[in-house]
Amino acid sequence: MTIVTWTKPVRRRINSRYVETGQRAPLKVHVSLDGVRTMCGHDIPDHAAVTATTADWHLHTNCYNCAYRLWPTHAPDGYICPSDSHDFPIRRKPPVHTGPPCPKCGEQHPLNETIPPCALNPPSQRPADQGRCSLGACESTALALRHANPELQLDLPGILTTHCHHCGHEVCTTCQTRPVDRIRQLCEPCRQLDGTAIPS
Known part of the structure; x- marks a missing residue:
């Protein structure tokens, strides 16, 4: 050139x-x-x-x-395409920091990757009547992901703990299984435990 x-x-x-x-x-x-x-x-x-x-x-x-x-x-490897006429000289991509080999696939995933691509995405078992799950069937999206991927230590954002993965309704953010009336509310048993209950 x-x-x-x-x-x-x-x-x-x-x-x-x-x-x-x-x-x-x-x-x-x-x-x-x-x-x-x-x-x-x-x-x-x-x-x-x-x-x-x-x-x-x-x-x-x-x-x-x-x-x-x-x-x-x-395109040169390791560089970012300029976004406008002021984006010069052309910048390098920031380094990607990876963690240890994944126990599931052996790859080293980026540390800022919340859910690695090898993680199983559990299917949503939505109730037929589109209402709440039957008693005891609710689980947050975070809990469903952990149950589907027990070998992974997932560091998931708090927003995944607020709603049931299946029916979509609000669940207690502590146990992540019992239904509540509004987002980020504790169920009565967890409130009695003063927020010390830990999801299994």
Whole structure:
């Protein structure tokens, strides 16, 4: 790939006319595949300067349209596609921190991944009448995931403890099995235990 740039005359307004100052201002640094046109559609002028011939185009260009059009087929590994004309130089992706090998699949999942892709997603057994589950059948989504994946130590967000995985109604956020009337409410047995009950 060819990295090219060129300049344009600097003009200054004097009264009602623009006159050239004799100076030239640099333009964007473009990328060309054929040395004739840039990826953003400009014909390369004769006075253009070739600054590099390299496959590492992303280290040189500051033209958003060139980068955007090259990205689908020539995206550099480990870099983030610029989002606008101010997103230069092109940035590296942040490092992904992984945990120890997963006891289920052996892969090292990213630490910020709440539910690893190898986790089984338990089916929802919704009651036929679309109402609440029968007594004792409710379980939060967090509890259903843990029961379906006993070998995984899942660090799940609290929002997954508030509703039944099957009927969708509110459950106690402590035991995660008994129905309650509103979100983040404790059932009577858990309230009597002063919030010390731990889901099995």
